[in-house]
Amino acid sequence: MTKTLKGIAASDGIAIAKAYLLVQPDLSFSKSVIDDVTKETDRLQSAIDKSHDELQQIRDSAAKSLGEEEAQVFDAHMMILADPEFTGAVKTKIADEKVNAEAALDEVSTTFIGMFEAMTDNPYMQERAADIRDVTKRMMAHLLGVELPNPALIHEEVIIVAHDLTPSDTAQLNKKYVKAFVTDIGGRTAHSAIMARTLEIPAIVGAESVTTDITAGQEVIVDGNNGDIVIEPSAEEVTEYQEAAKAYATQKAEWQKLKNSATETANGVHFELAANIGTPKDLQGVLDNGAEAVGLYRTEFLYMDSAELPSEDDQFEAYKAVLEGMNGKPVVVRTMDIGGDKHLPYLPLPEEMNPFLGYRAIRISLDRQDIFRTQLRALLRASAFGRLRIMFPMIATLQEFRQAKGVLEEEKAKLVADGVKVGDIEVGIMIEIPAAAVLADQFAKEVDFFSIGTNDLIQYTMAADRGNEHVSYLYQPYNPSILRLVKHVIDSAHAEGKWAGMCGEAAGDPIMVPMLVGLGLDEFSMSATSILKVRSLMKNLNTEDMKQLAEKAINVSLTNDDNIKLVKENVKY
Numbered sequence: 001m002t003k004t005l006k007g008i009a010a011s012d013g014i015a016i017a018k019a020y021l022l023v024q025p026d027l028s029f030s031k032s033v034i035d036d037v038t039k040e041t042d043r044l045q046s047a048i049d050k051s052h053d054e055l056q057q058i059r060d061s062a063a064k065s066l067g068e069e070e071a072q073v074f075d076a077h078m079m080i081l082a083d084p085e086f087t088g089a090v091k092t093k094i095a096d097e098k099v100n101a102e103a104a105l106d107e108v109s110t111t112f113i114g115m116f117e118a119m120t121d122n123p124y125m126q127e128r129a130a131d132i133r134d135v136t137k138r139m140m141a142h143l144l145g146v147e148l149p150n151p152a153l154i155h156e157e158v159i160i161v162a163h164d165l166t167p168s169d170t171a172q173l174n175k176k177y178v179k180a181f182v183t184d185i186g187g188r189t190a191h192s193a194i195m196a197r198t199l200e201i202p203a204i205v206g207a208e209s210v211t212t213d214i215t216a217g218q219e220v221i222v223d224g225n226n227g228d229i230v231i232e233p234s235a236e237e238v239t240e241y242q243e244a245a246k247a248y249a250t251q252k253a254e255w256q257k258l259k260n261s262a263t264e265t266a267n268g269v270h271f272e273l274a275a276n277i278g279t280p281k282d283l284q285g286v287l288d289n290g291a292e293a294v295g296l297y298r299t300e301f302l303y304m305d306s307a308e309l310p311s312e313d314d315q316f317e318a319y320k321a322v323l324e325g326m327n328g329k330p331v332v333v334r335t336m337d338i339g340g341d342k343h344l345p346y347l348p349l350p351e352e353m354n355p356f357l358g359y360r361a362i363r364i365s366l367d368r369q370d371i372f373r374t375q376l377r378a379l380l381r382a383s384a385f386g387r388l389r390i391m392f393p394m395i396a397t398l399q400e401f402r403q404a405k406g407v408l409e410e411e412k413a414k415l416v417a418d419g420v421k422v423g424d425i426e427v428g429i430m431i432e433i434p435a436a437a438v439l440a441d442q443f444a445k446e447v448d449f450f451s452i453g454t455n456d457l458i459q460y461t462m463a464a465d466r467g468n469e470h471v472s473y474l475y476q477p478y479n480p481s482i483l484r485l486v487k488h489v490i491d492s493a494h495a496e497g498k499w500a501g502m503c504g505e506a507a508g509d510p511i512m513v514p515m516l517v518g519l520g521l522d523e524f525s526m527s528a529t530s531i532l533k534v535r536s537l538m539k540n541l542n543t544e545d546m547k548q549l550a551e552k553a554i555n556v557s558l559t560n561d562d563n564i565k566l567v568k569e570n571v572k573y
């Protein structure tokens, strides 16, 4: 029987395929006393062997789809399996204490993990704790006879069904087989949703009960355009959605014709349409969609894709590749924004009650200047290869900006003294904390540009976690309170002869774009896959009319919904 669920539409497109449940199985067990040590040791050995075979397969598959370097993490896991200090200690415990293999494994791994995690001055060893945790989980699953999901081994078209996907889970999805994903939790601006748009796979998040309502192997339709999930569809429904998918593909082909056109409104005013990227690999999508710039390079993915802190040279290569790839067009590189929902296995951060309000982004960079200076040096060296704009994330105070810029100037002076060529670099900030938005007139005297990060600016202004589906109704980009902040930021930049862009998801939102055109935003940076849709929309807009529309949206409308209505009544889509 067909069942339909509704979630938050997070990435456009329609997919029909079988469900693959990416759900962690229950690995609980009870401790017991055993009398046959040989039998128990054999059970353990069999779990070790099976884990090894599985890891070998995952490793081979990861090397093919993700590259040799990414696959190396699995070599580390196989080494742990082969390490007599670890597995030998489990066997000894079974023999000496006559406990079952599950209990022995759990106790030994807990000791090892604790030991490695305590090495706070040695990030390399701390990272081993995460490896041991992973290997233990795999061995435990084999001991208990339950199956662990292995997304790297998917070799048929599927729709991933998960409680949640971390940005690193999402990065591992192979677009060739993963046709869409749906999750129980999450919001439209969670990083996994943003990555789905970059990967161009349909996604629905915050659907609350997908992991309980969908069973593995069931046929599922995901309509990422409106948030509908159809489980076990009828033949008619399949036909209906196949037609909708075809219509969407036709629409995309129409937009594609605008790839090499200028972005101009009906009355001939130009706006810059830029793309958000996470890695140099995203550049192809940027070029295919005719972006005029990169408006946000989220460099934290460079750190997340690596097994250790990326070296200055590795970073230099990545930044240079993006600058050269854009062939003289501007590239805004944002310094590392780790923290919140983005973690580094090798840089353990303190447990926090409110990670989004905690130790994150520029706060870490100013505290860990060793990491920050390495990144800045790589950027300064790369600046000779294109048109670089450096941007600091999560700036709350002028002092933070001055301090960050001071560190940049120091590193620049050192490189120049060493004879290294450094280009002209604009230095700007993200406006994503209300304090900075309110004080934009002061910031505008010191920065070269602003880029408004609505994903965070809205969550902090409305006090509503961007990843929590229970408060997702408070993600209100069109609320007059948000529009007033945005207007103040744009006007403040212009008063000082600076430019203001937006790189939060709202910049590519068809309801928001007409109001932003009216407010005079200079640069719109979005998922590359939204660019042509927005270019097409702008052709229908007249800036003078949009000024009046924005004026009403800010001064007459009272709610987010008032503004949705206002735009729909006045804009031709």
Ligand SMILES: C=C(OP(=O)(O)O)C(=O)O
Pocket: 296, 298, 337, 432, 452, 453, 454, 455, 456, 457, 503, 504, 505
């Ligand atoms: C663009 C933004 O940054 P991120 O989504 O990476 O937090 C934002 O906050 O709007």
Ligand SMILES: [Mg+2]
Pocket: 432, 453, 455, 456
């Ligand atoms: Mg942000």
